[in-house]
Amino acid sequence: MGRINQSVEENIVSELKMLGLSTYAAKIYLALLSHPYTPAGFLCKETGIPDSKIYYALGELSREGMIAVQEGTPSIYKPLPPKEAINNLKQQLVENLNQKIVQADNLADSLSPMFASVEGRDEIELAYVIRGRRNIIRKMKDLMSSARNEVVVFISERDLLDELKSFVKKANTHVKAKLAVTRELWKVMNPEELGQARILICPINLVISDMKTLITVSSWKNEVAIMTNDKALITMSSEYYANPKCCEKAG
Numbered sequence: 001m002g003r004i005n006q007s008v009e010e011n012i013v014s015e016l017k018m019l020g021l022s023t024y025a026a027k028i029y030l031a032l033l034s035h036p037y038t039p040a041g042f043l044c045k046e047t048g049i050p051d052s053k054i055y056y057a058l059g060e061l062s063r064e065g066m067i068a069v070q071e072g073t074p075s076i077y078k079p080l081p082p083k084e085a086i087n088n089l090k091q092q093l094v095e096n097l098n099q100k101i102v103q104a105d106n107l108a109d110s111l112s113p114m115f116a117s118v119e120g121r122d123e124i125e126l127a128y129v130i131r132g133r134r135n136i137i138r139k140m141k142d143l144m145s146s147a148r149n150e151v152v153v154f155i156s157e158r159d160l161l162d163e164l165k166s167f168v169k170k171a172n173t174h175v176k177a178k179l180a181v182t183r184e185l186w187k188v189m190n191p192e193e194l195g196q197a198r199i200l201i202c203p204i205n206l207v208i209s210d211m212k213t214l215i216t217v218s219s220w221k222n223e224v225a226i227m228t229n230d231k232a233l234i235t236m237s238s239e240y241y242a243n244p245k246c247c248e249k250a251g
Contacts, residue, residue: 020093025064028061031047037077038076066079087234127226127233129226132223140164146162155181155182156181160217205225215227
């Protein structure tokens with residue numbers, strides 16, 4: 001087409017389509033860049049777009065603020081400079097997005113009463129499975145950072161300790177922290193990092209934030225953890241800290 005080779009044209013058309021233009025509209029705008037002040041008949045020949053579709057695509061470009069129209073017989077079409085045209089296209093995208101955001105907010109408001117009216121949903125949402133070490137570690141860090149009163153942390157894996165060590169140290173200065181690590185990990189930690197730590201006897205990895213949310217690793221090898229807000233499970237897990245069969249005092 002004109003001065004643009006086919007490969008470049010296809011790439012530009014693809015990018016314009018991602019910005020919301022139709023294929024026909026994108027092709028016409030490119031044609032107009034090479035042949036400004038052009039009637040629709042010439043654009044049909046230049047682009048191969050049927051005359052039954054050409055005016056619809058030209059109307060689209062006009063609505064998006066990418067071309068100017070000189071009315072007459074025939075009408076003449078002129079492209080706006082690319083920066084101005086794309087800026088107008090961007091503005092339309094922003095307006096469309098804002099409209100969808102308002103619609104989404106309204107939908108959320110409409111659906112919320114339905115959710116709130118469901119009884120026993122806490123029992124239904126007993127636990128969630130988290131897969132992948134990166135996801136497990138990220139969620140544990142989030143829980144430790146969001147704790148306001150107390151955090152319970154059991155660690156039996158060295159790579160997990162390396163990831164959480166700085167968060168444990170920070171938790172010791174901001175909230176009540178109950179830390180337990182295995183004897184092997186105890187040996188590689190500095191005293192200031194341990195705080196009031198205990199020695200973990202059972203190979204457990206878990207984080208409890210403010211006695212509200214628990215993440216416990218069911219299989220570190222298989223990279224699977226469970227997150228739950230179930231109060232009974234959280235209470236039972238937190239009691240391991242004081243159970244001498246699970247945690248013992250250092251010394």
